[in-house]
Amino acid sequence: MSDPGRLLYLANARIPSEKAHVYQIFQMCDAFAERGARVRLIYPRRANLDELQDVGDPAAFYGVQRSPELVALPCLDPVKLVTIDLPALGKTPLNPAAFAVQTATFTLAATAYVRRHTRASAVVYSRDWPLLWPLAVGRERPRPVIWEAHDLPQGQVARRALRRLLPRLDGVVAISQGLARELAEWTRSASPPVVVASDGVGxxxxxxxxxxxxxxxxxxxxxxxxxxxxxxxxxxxxxxxxxxxxxxxxxxxxxxxxxxxxxxxxxxxxxxxxxxxxxxxxxxxxxxxxxxxxxxxxxxxxxxxxxxxxxxxxxxxxxxxxxxxxxxxxxxxxxxxxxxxxxxxxxxxxxxxxxxxxxxxxxxxxxxxxxxxxxxxxxxxxxxxxxxHYTWNGRAERVLTWVDWLASKTNLP
CATH class of the missing domain: 3.40.50.2000 (Glycogen Phosphorylase B;)
Structure with missing residues (x-):
């Protein structure tokens, strides 16, 4: 990898969480660490469900052996109101507005943290493409930015935004062949390098x-x-x-x-x-x-x-x-x-x-x-x-080998 082994994983998620995507993030952080990466997981400090308040060790909760370095950043969290306090309010337009505010404020905090506290050569990795905008666009020094794609937005505004972002990314990890094919149709000649890596199991x-x-x-x-x-x-x-x-x-x-x-x-x-x-x-x-x-x-x-x-x-x-x-x-x-x-x-x-x-x-x-x-x-x-053939360690090795290949083929630091 570019900076020997430094990987910054940006995750706009409650930690710990009952959601499967956070489980997947911890499995991949563990597998990246097993392959030699030094992983720092950057996430928003948000309110959580009552049943998860007492989880003291997220790594033990998710059954992984190697905990990433955890960095919780402040953000505005109106999502708590529409999902935890008053779930009846979790409908359009309040729900999307609450998530937009939370995402925007965490994106600002995460961008400032990455620029201030990490080397420019560290690989930035995320499942959340909106978080990557400020780090991929208008970079003073090239910082490898990788999006792990699990879905494509269906709304026209979000689709246009993602189409503008994709050529500025250094690479995309797609979780399925079908997703990779649709990405290729979206971007044509402006597509960033894509590798397919299905999810896995321990x-x-x-x-x-x-x-x-x-x-x-x-x-x-x-x-x-x-x-x-x-x-x-x-x-x-x-x-x-x-x-x-x-x-x-x-x-x-x-x-x-x-x-x-x-x-x-x-x-x-x-x-x-x-x-x-x-x-x-x-x-x-x-x-x-x-x-x-x-x-x-x-x-x-x-x-x-x-x-x-x-x-x-x-x-x-x-x-x-x-x-x-x-x-x-x-x-x-x-x-x-x-x-x-x-x-x-x-x-x-x-x-x-x-x-x-x-x-x-x-x-x-x-x-x-x-x-x-x-x-x-x-x-x-x-x-x-x-x-x-579908283990987390195997998936991590595939992704990290591909990132090294990207670095050798491009101007990544």
Whole structure:
């Protein structure tokens, strides 16, 4: 790397957080450090959820061995009002306005910190492209600036802003081939260098998982039912509503367990389940610390990835963390048949793929997988073998090797 090993990771996120992207950030910081980088994680000092207030060591919370150097910077935080204090206010126009104020003030603080306290040759790395504007545009001395792309904005104003920024970046890490292709279509000849690096998993987290029976006893889950489990957030594009509707067509022995979601989202989803008459078939386990997730996955008979095909982030861009953890858990996977997921999954090889956004198709896929344990074991074993190609350490090595290549091919310091 340019400055031997100095990497500044800018993250506009609450730390710690129940959100998957912060988990991913800590896994990558740990993996970068394992590969020799000296990582400094710069984030905003923001209000947090009550259940996360007592987390003293974020690295231990996320189950990583090497904590990055943590730097919390001040910012204005109206997001607290619309997401934590009064979530009913979290709608347009208040929600976007609150996030805009928080993002703008943290961007100013982060830019000032980077310019004041770090060498110009240190690599600046972020998932949040708005943070990179001041550091990539009008730089007095070239500082390598890398964007890790997980999504592309859909609004016209944000799209124009990102198109203007992209040629000024030194490189982009795209989490999927579909995202990389769309970036190339966006920018044509002005595209910065792009490398594709799918998300990954820490296989060591799954080296000592309990048996299904032991996991169910630990977690107080029924021993006499077939558990169909989803782990993740409750956003609509994740397809949890499709999974809930599919429960009506599952065998009586099946019990759907949903792990995850913010408090506000769980409250809203639970109300929707009651309204639809589905509450008796779905168990909302709520948010659990990342260190407990492998035990929940081990308890399952089938793991479900019901992504919707209705939006680009789900259809084309995503590289779901849960996908790789499902594979490492060595349980059969039933997933939506979408281009983003087919970059890793193959029907009847390492997963059973079904038509997206169809409760009937999802229920049929789950039912047939439950009814054919031999097929389930075959799919699970193949997935566990394939996931060895998707580790955090491997991903970090790929990214850092690419950054070194960029430095050798360009005028980076």
């Amino acid at each position: 296989l060591e987290r799954f080296s000592r998982v309990p048996s299904a029976a032991e996991a169910r006893k630990q977690l107080d889950l029924p021993l006499d039912q077939q558990i169909v489990l989803y782990a993740g957030h409750l956003y609509r594009w994740k397809g949890v509503d499709t999974l809930a509707r599919a429960t009506a067509q599952l065998p009586p022995s099946a019990r759907v367990v949903i792990v995850g979601g913010t408090p506000a989202d769980r409250t809203s989803f639970a109300a929707w389940l009651r309204q639809e008459g589905l509450a008796q078939r779905v168990c909302l386990a709520g948010y659990v610390p990342p260190t407990q997730v492998p035990s929940y996955l081990a308890a399952a008979d089938v793991l479900v990835l019901p992504n919707s095909g209705s939006v680009p982030i789900s259809r084309t861009y995503t590289s779901p963390l849960k996908l790789f953890e499902y594979m490492a858990a060595e349980r059969p996977i039933v997933a939506s048949d979408l281009p983003a997921l087919r970059e890793v999954l193959e029907h009847n090889k390492n997963a059973w793929l079904v038509h997206p956004d169809s409760p009937q198709a999802l229920a049929a896929g789950i039912t047939s997988t439950l009814a054919d344990p031999e097929r389930g074991r075959r799919l699970a074993a193949a997935a566990a073998l394939d996931v060895r």
